[in-house]
Amino acid sequence: MRGTGTVTRGDLMYIVLRKYTKVRSVADAARRAKSGIGQILRQSHGFRSYYVLDGGDGVGVAVMIFEDRESANAANAKILEFVQASLLDLDLGDPEITAGDVLVNIGPDASSGIKCS
Template identity: 35%
Template structure:
């Protein structure tokens, strides 16, 4: 487990094109440039359950690099995916306070993005997150990665991106995390909400 203050950027795109075609273009055209950027840590793209779009998550060590990369991604998407995605993406930026990776082997196959509103200062609930919430996800047999942070633009909004080998373990972990949070309304006054979830179609880590 690490408490390095990395930066997470989540982008959700509406799309009409086949996710497989989107993934192929990203792997060939965008991913190589992302991996060459200083401080690259991870990049995931998932097809959103129920259809209608894709969601991506990029993790960099440095906020300035992350913001510059976001501008590059938007320009690349407009030039290379204009026939497959529609409109501007919804972008969420977060400062990561924790990240945790599984030691056991497995595929990064399912992503779940979660938000929690109404939080107090990060240092007030971070120890409980480490002690109670992280183990719930990490102990799932299909757990792969977990990134937890705070929204840069909305005070009191927590964000988490979790990666699993399959949907069933991701769903089970989310339900257990929500139940644990419900027992501490002093720390988590509102239930977590799933912003997006789906099958990972592009995955890369440093």
């Protein structure tokens, strides 16, 4: 990616967004997920980072970044088990899931990448 404007294999990323719209307490869900999901993700091949944001009015969004789709799918199966076993009382409901390959990556150091086919 450096200087070429294209994303190289080492720069590829796959992102999974899970949006929950009826969370009783996003802060509580995030606190409880931090240790359980954090442990799962730290042990997952291809894991890069994880974020939870509070969108207000019961909306919570989890963002997981992986090196590739296969790594994301493997970790996601384990995370679903954790959520169903440990966060059921929060009535999270079924999330809206959006996932895909990163096509553009712009960093603070003015470097950027564009995935070209």
